[in-house]
Amino acid sequence: MTDIRYAGQEHVALPSESVLETLERVGVQIPNACRSGVCQSCLMxxxxxxxxxxxxxxxxxxxxSQGYFLACCCRPEGDLEVALPDDDALGETEVSLTGIELLSPSVMRVLLKPEAAFEYRRGQFINLIRDDGLRRSYSLAGCADLGDALELHVRHIPGGAMSDWLMTGHGSTDSLRIQGPHGNCFYVPGKPDQAMLLIGTGTGLAPLYGIVCDALAAGHTGPIHLYHGARTLEGLYLVERMRELSARHANLYYTPA
Structure with missing residues (x-):
């Protein structure tokens, strides 16, 4: 027999029964419409x-790659623990602030260390939460040499509640939490010769930088074109780092604009 675990409860699936049918039979309501895998409203x-x-x-x-599937078409051959997209990846993880470095006059590199195991993909984003409930969303950047640390690129906005607080060093003493990860913007191995076009402005470089690092680490051979734009030269950052990567990898083309 196959068990379907949902919301802390286990339900036995009948032979040839889909996950959607199993959960409906025991009274669990799952969003659905076409029941044939076309509308994708039963995504779990x-x-x-x-x-x-x-x-x-x-x-x-x-x-x-994140384990998403269509419940109406899923007839598992073994036990399965499932969740709705809105129920999953929403737990909070305590983090400590381990470093802040200025990448430009207005952009900070913020390093966080999770206090528990934290699974994510560079390019996704998290919500950074202070004790008083203030939260801001930031993309996850960085390369594999960071170890367990999380890297954020935060633009300092004068008067900004979170960025001012980080810039003045208050985050080093207060407790912080993160929620997530969220988003589908990350590198997926399997097509190493595929061409990639990455375009971002300002701190929109953060997820693209993470994607480039993961692609190169995975041995991606196809051309990777990264365009990073800013209103002024002072708005650009990581220029030397990106040029260094381009010099080492013939398939990486970096254009600051």
């Missing part, structure tokens, strides 16, 4: 267990 995520390939047909590579 597997927290544990193997998802049959047929349940992921038509989904983006970024969703498949």
């Amino acid at each position: 995520r597997a927290r544990a267990g193997d998802v049959p390939p047929a349940a992921q047909a038509g989904l983006k590579d970024t969703l498949r």
Whole structure:
């Protein structure tokens, strides 16, 4: 027999029954419409267990790599723990602020260390939360040599509640939490010769920098074009780092604008 675990409860799936049918039979309401894998309104995520390939047909590579599947088409062959997208990845993790470095006059490199295991992909984003409940969303940047540290690129906005607070060093003593990760903007291995075009302005470089680092670490061979724009020269940052990477990797083309 196959068990479907949802919201802390285990339910036995009948032979040839889909995850959607199992949960509906026991009174759990899951969003759905077409029941044939077309509308994707029954999208769920597997927290544990193997998802049959047929349940992921038509989904983006970024969703498949995170375990998302269509409940109406999923007839698991083994036990499966599942969650709705809105229920998953929303837990909060305590972090400590381990460093702040100015990458330009207005952009900070903020390093955080999670106090517990934290699974993420560079290019996704998290919500940074202070004790008073103030929260801001930041993309996850950085390269593999960071170890367990998380890297954020934060633009300092004079008078900004979070960026002023970080710039003045208050974050080094206060407790912080993060929520997430969220988003489908990250590198997915499997197509090493595919051309990539990455365009961002301001701190929109952060997720693109993470994607480039992961692509190069995975041995991506296709051309990677990264364009980073700013209103002024002072608005550009990591220029020397990106030029250094371009010099070491013939398939990386970096254009600051």
